Amino acid sequence: MKINKQKLKQSSKKAFKGFVGVLPIIFAMLLLVSMINNLVPKSFYSKVFSGNTISDSVVGALLGSILTGNPISAYILGNGFLKNGVSLIAVTAFLTAWTTVGIIQLPAETMVLGRKFAIYRNISAFAISILTAIITAYIVGLLS
């Protein structure tokens, strides 16, 4: 395979710019998670996540749909949730919905791809996030 040097240079510059661009988010999320982990008592999580598979995955997906940002923020937060005893299903629903459902981006998506498409895409992505969480947690449970 022939390497296009010009394209490689451009891609490298773009990657560097993108990488530096997410650094403030990474540092902020790590600071935030450290604070939450130390200040929020574990009992808070057990109040929000009851331990019921369906309701926990719905709550996780709802949180993921409302919150927005780089996936790395979701990974850091999700890991914090797991460490505080939140179930894998809820965390997976949270991660999947964070990256596939976009309530904040909905107006922009509506303008570009149409209202019906944007609304139905987000609704189906929300439902599929829950299904993804259930299947993933089941398979991981079987294999580990």
Add this chain to the structure above:
Amino acid sequence: MTTAKTNKQNTKRLSPKWIFLIVVVALYLSLYFFQADKMLPILNSYLKLLINILPIFVFVYFLMLLSNYFTDKELLQKHMGESGTIKGWAIAIIAGIASAGPVYMWYPLMEDLKNKGVKDRFLSTFLFNRGIKLQWLPILLTYFGLLYSIVLLIVMAILSIPQGLITEKLVSLSSSDKT
């Protein structure tokens, strides 16, 4: 007056991610004033998280570079426009996974593809697979382990197909209801 104007321009230029970092730092400062004793364990925990994640940054940068190098928007436009069944699904999934950057960067291309007649199912599947971020994979692996990461990525890629079909069906049902 000029200084005020320059300050105003600088404030305008500050991106939301920097504002977010500033807000979090401000939270830390206020915590330091009100509950100084809690700062040390929090900062210790922060350092641990940071040390864990630092070596992964090299891989992340490398994957971002690869993703930028191999994702050719013109090529994607050409192939997704053809919309052949299996080829269409494969391209929608692979392109979604490989696509880098924020989703709004891809909206112009999505709009163009839609106008050229690309089916809603492929656009929806492409957007769902953007949830699988190849460049962030090292971080997902660090936090959730190899088994979980692989299973999640495979399940997401597979379920992106029914997700695309459901979206298209719902859109067509709502359109036929109105006619």
